[in-house]
Amino acid sequence: MKRAFSMPGFAIGFCMAIVFVAAALLSFFWTPYATDGVDIVNKLRPPAAGNWFGTDQYGRDILSMLMVGARTSIAVAVVAVGIGMGLGVPLGLAAAAQKGSLIDEILMRGNDLVFAFPALLIAILITAVFGPSAVNAIIAIGIFNIPVFARLSRGAALSLWTRDFVLSARVAGKGALRISVEHILPNITNLLIVQGTIQFSLGILAEAALSYIGLGAQPPMPSWGRMLADSQTMISFAPHLALFPGAAIVLTVLGLNLMGDALRDLFDPKINRER
DSSP states (O other): OHHHHTSHHHHHHHHHHHHHHHHHHHTTTOOSSOSSOOOGGGTTOOSOSSSTTOBOTTSOBHHHHHHHHHHHHHHHHHHHHHHHHHHHHHHHHHHHHTTTSHHHHHHHHHHHHHHTSOHHHHHHHHHHHHOSOHHHHHHHHHHHHHHHHHHHHHHHHHTTTTSHHHHHHHHTTOOHHHHIIIIIHHHHHHHHHHHHHHHHHHHHHHHHHHHHTTOSSOTTSOOHHHHHHHHTTTTTTOTHHHHHHHHHHHHHHHHHHHHHHHHHHHHOHHHHHHO
């Protein structure tokens, strides 16, 4: 952690991301105003002392909406990345352990099939059957993350199966499953952490995109993407409606990407040797 925080990119990205995580956690207990009320008298107020980020077309406080929206975006991204990592990593390790076998071919061709359908298209297919909701957005993004982690795990594991310590474990009588869990997985954890950080930022973007077209979290649950969608017809006379949710998405994703890039450099032995 000391080495990580000594890197400007990680420190800046961490500070940017922690602000939104703290806002999401705080929204469970307190927000400046309620997000489910309507106050037409104070609608479309510009940023002022009473409402730091102004109000929307229904008179709701935008800062309060952003705080609760952060909770939605982070929850969707965390669960979706958890699904992708929880299913993709075991599949990738299994494919690497059975390289060249029928199991390897089936798993990798299945990954190719999922890659052929973007997260947005998967979400449309799911919501066409079950209806739009945050849960269906999580499922769609999670399904798209599975082949990402499967490919990464397989590629990293294949480079380790020929190493001496793995050969020694095989000579000692350990099976493929035990070797994958005890020797392969600990040595690819760094790569998974970096990829998880990147996929987390992409998950927030995907959730915002799905909510923007009406396939994500549904009213009255606030969502950054839907806030942008609602503001597009009023941006000429109330630009703050789009400015603040757009800035929230940009800064959160930027912070996570800075952290991911810094972690990649930190865990890359080639870069460390050059330093």
